Amino acid sequence: MSSVEIELKLSVKPDAISAVCRQLFQFPHDYTSPQHLTNIYFETPDNQLRRWDMGLRIRGFDGHYEMTIKTAGKVIGGLHQRPEFNILLYQPKLDLTLFPDHIWPENTDLVALQAQLTELFSTDFNREKWLVTYGESEIEVVLDQGSIFSGNKDSGDQTLPICEFELELKNGNIIDMLSLANRLASQNGLRLADKSKAARGYALVHGLPCKILPKVPNALEWQQPLSVLLPEILAQWQAQEEGWLAGLPEGKTGLAQVLQWMIKLTERQTDRLPLLGVLADLLPELKVVLSMNYSQAETLCYSASWLQCKLALMQWLLAQSR
Incomplete structure (x- = not known):
């Protein structure tokens, strides 16, 4: 099954979570109590998927598994738009042949590619969910709290915290999603996040060097649209x-x-x-x-x-x- 995922990521301070949740309960909604999710992300030794701007994972929940690949998309601030393809699995084992052929670069050898894939990092978190009716739209809001682990989570490798709200447009228009985010932003403790869990996992695996910031020009070309x-x-x-x-x-x-x-x-x-x-x-x-x-x-x-x-x-x- 394929779709274009449109979501807004908001990093949240732990002490602001309860206030945001109280707001969410005030809107018309369907609520799902916290569920435990695990995700394993895969990559080749030469980061072939990353170079194709792809992310591959297997998600596990309550004995059920789903294999997902996200292909090249775009990010504007914290607004993420990426095509994704989801395949239900009976066991947590990769099978790249189950994805549509057209997502792969021409002449990709899927057997050779899969043989090179290994577990790169994993995430382990609890997810709380609200399906909110707002304006003319249905917007799924999730609260994720947990950790990202480089390698295997039991190996003692480095970790990063997960503490974020994600707003995903299920039906309707993006303006309603931004308007809902603006309602939630009536208090301190939230900020736009332009890095997905996968991007943060890659950064963790490859180290977190001191970032060199892009130089800000003194002036813009104001004649541009x-x-x-x-x-x-x-x-x-x-x-x-x-x-x-x-x-x-x-x-x-x-x-x-x-x-x-x-x-x-x-x-x-x-x-x-x-x-x-x-x-x-x-x-x-x-x-x-x-x-x-x-x-x-x-x-x-x-x-x-x-x-x-x-x-x-x-x-x-x-x-x-x-």
Whole structure:
């Protein structure tokens, strides 16, 4: 079975979880109590799947198994859109021949490829689920809490925590999903996350070196259409934010430049208000807070105002594509 997965990932501080859950229970919903999930991700020694921008896993739950491959897609901020193919299994054993032929590069030898695949990393987490009716859409919201393990989880290798909400559009439109996320962002403790569990697992396996941030240009080419400018700004915002959170001071400097871009852009687009109302109101305030010597990455990047600005930027971007 194939589908295009459209989801929004929100990293969450543990002390904010209960407040977000209380909000979710206030919407029309179907609730599923926490379930324990395990996932094993596979790769070749030369990272062939990664080079094809593919991710392969087997998920286990309550004696049932599912093999999933995700193929190349796109990520805008924390909004992920990737084709995925799911195959039910009777036992947790790979069989690449069960996937459609067209997903593989031409002349791929599936027998040879499968022979090279080994367990690379795994995830082990509890998932709580709400199927929310919001606006004209059905949106599945899950809370995942657990860990990512490099290699086998019992081998004592490195781990990373999992603590995130994911909003996945099941039926309806992306604007409703962003609107729901904005409702949840009325409190501190959430931020857009542009790294999937798989991407974080790959980073864990291959080490976590000090990231070199992309250089932020002093000026943008303002004559470009908004459909080009907005993704560029959002990508820089996300990259500089990740760097600052990782302890790189130049990330804070880069964010100051990004916020200045956004202020200038909203001033140029005053005819588009009230769509830009949130941005016009909050951006100057955030720029002032960011400039203060005592500003902390964990506090500002997980603040409600910070997230609401990024969600407004994403909504503005989607409006350009209509």
